Amino acid sequence: MREEERLNDGEREAEEALTALRPIRPAFEVSRLMFEAARRANQRQVWAWRGIAAALAGGLVLSLVFRSPARVVEKPVYVQSTPRESPLPSPPRVATASLLDPDVALRGGNDYLAVRDRVLALGIRSLPRAQPAAWPVAPAISAPIEQQPPPTDSIHRLFDAMQFGGRS
């Protein structure tokens, strides 16, 4: 049975009277709905990108926190050495290298270079001793004076030198 057939005349009359009423239209328009929908879609997109960025940042932080220590792997590496040509001239050798050489320091001889090397290497004490001056030396006395004969020749020459001022 159709639902309309189960209504009596009075109910059907009331139904028709109520149908004549028109509900009030909403205050908003379709354009507002479309604008709101577009705004929310953009907002969702922004949040989606923010979520992706947050996930990447979180993954990066976790990887930094929980990363395993670096593993050292030892491998033999064979390098073929090639003579390298230096573009700059080699610095001049300093004398200290040769001065520390014991062969140079102990080189014999009394020439200037040998003495210089020894002084620089061993100090001032390595200088050779100075030769005594060439003064006249008295003859060595080998016997007591009482037992020796008087040096007549020497006495005479000394006496002459004192008396005559060495003019003889």
Added chain:
Amino acid sequence: MIDPADVTRWFEAHAAPLVLYARQWLAGGLAEDAVQEVFVRLIAQRRPPDNVKAWLFRAVRNEAISHWRSSHRRDERERRLATNERWFEPSGAEPIDAQTAAETLHRLPHDWREAVVLRIWAGMTLQEISDLTGTPLSTVFHHYREGLRALREKMGVTCEKKND
């Protein structure tokens, strides 16, 4: 995204009955907010539902009930004041007074009022109302018939005067 032309067609056909339906739970601008929210959700769908009308009324019902449950204590005073708000267009050519019909309708039990609103202004069959509300068909018919009878009794004098 759904075609804007389809959205415009659905809006023109169902927006006003949807707002009237939402007023069964929400007062003032809250009913319009619920309907707007549902339409925005519809636009965001990848493809339109199979039965757009049923989808819209079901979504508005869920939205309105959810909002009413969360704030009905706070809005109790507002709901009492909302009995004076306009539900129908006052054109003057109707056989019954729009404000009287709204006030009488507002005083009906909720189940009766829901059945009358969906049957008369949403143009739904009793079977569609049964599917929407989850109420047996015989119960829906009983609610609808009792609603019509109460409206007729409470506005009978006005109807007779207008019909004369």
